[in-house]
Amino acid sequence: MDGKEVAGMEKIRVRFAPSPTGPLHIGGARTALFNWLFARKNNGVMVLRSEDTDLERSSAESERNIVRDLKWLGIDWDEGLEVGGPYAPYRQTERLDLYRQFTERLLAEGKAYYCFCSEEEVEEERQRQLSRGETPHYHGKCRNLSREEQERCLKEGRQAVVRFRVPEGEKVVVEDVVRGRVEFDSDGVGDFVLVKSDGLPTYNYACVIDDYLMKITHVIRGEEHLSNTPRQVLLYQAFGWQPPKFAHISLILAEDRSKMSKRKGDTAVEQYREKGYLPEAVVNFLALLGWSPEGEEEVFFLEELVKQFDLNRVSRAPAVFDMDKLKWLNGHYIKNSSLERITELAVPYLQEAGYLTGELTPEQWNWVKMVVASVREYPTCLAEIIDYVDVFFNDEIEFEQEELKEILQQEQVPRVVEALYEALDQTPELTPETAKKVLRDICKGLKLGGKKVYMPLRIALTGSNHGPELYELIAILGKERVASRINRALAGVGK
């Protein structure tokens, strides 16, 4: 710290620092979003850093997927993975030399020490303490080893970890932007590990060094890290660094108020993408989980979210993931996005279901667009669209209920059908609009109520008494298929 920084004047820098040990979790996505919104709102810098110090569980593939899903959501970053930046590298396993330097410093100052206890020993002691009802802490057997003893063990080649010497009897204060002042007692934390026996830093350690070196001003992360924060604050103090401001946002809970898990529904962003949720719906939904806008409007695109976002309006209570609301938002965006885009997104599902095969000609494309237009108000996610399109593809009409056939036997039906065929003959270009007019004219010409005209035709064409707009259906099917379906249906009831 050069001491010249004036509070509030420094450039805001935030980071999203996932560990690439699996897909991007919905909670992680929200953390990333809040960081991003805060950075963009305040003209700050967003950093993406990979915390890959768990060699066992980290994978390049997970990292790629996380990056892909962040981009999909519309979250970008100014520094970090892929884009680089002044504090590169942004992958912790590539920063090992840096950590080593700071470890030496702590060791030299006696603020950290080598510990030669085996994992088994430590675990045994932990169990003993637990059974006595005590808070399990490192017992400190190696805490008071002299420098010489440490050297000797090291020379013997014994496996060692580096532990932080936690000062005794100190109040550790965390100033949290969303929670206020939170106090901890340093005696509540044992001498935690800084460097693992494989030479890699632990989370609490690497995180502090990186946040410091990368000049992070605000650490916005999940509440599960709140209890880690005193350890980190102690480290900042040991180094004589000014800690960043913390903002711990509450967790997202499953419907039964327990932690979200795979068993209780989809927890990964990619699962929502694959089901045909739109990124703007997911973002909008996530933003509303734990944050609330000032006004009454709740439907926001990313840009509007940026304008509205305020860390002071982040709620402290954990939030239940409300699937119904996500579905509603997604349905809203499906209905209101451009037809071209929704069609593009819907086609893969239609292909997968076998309704479409191969490349689409421009004519087919336009036809599919009409299909999408007539059903897109139904699905809550695009994968569901296949539940509504069968009527356009399958000419083998099955009657949902036999009673519906009775409607086909109503006395006006032959007249209606005749009028329809005649009108269709005189309609060179069949579109939803012209079809609509045809139907209206039939009602007028025959002096029949809509129900008498629409219902038999709908049933003859679809086998059901409900479904998409009839005039759209007629335009989409075309004259030939309309005629053949009606003829077949009427023949089926002996007309």
Place this chain on the structure above:
RNA sequence: GGCCCUAUGGUCAAGCGGUUAAGACACCGCCCUUUCAAGGCGGUAACGGGGGUUCGAAUCCCCCUAGGGUCACCA
């Protein structure tokens, strides 16, 4: 169990000492309508409990209860 966080309708939540306690989703009803939807309008529904402080508490304090987090050589 220790430590920490949290507590307004079923859910997300506004509220930051004085309000008829917003709004959204879900649910119910009505309207629109050829059907189902969509849309429009309306409705049901909440301050966990107990003590304080105060002229006055959803709002401030304490206790209880409940839920969550965390106590790793995982992050």
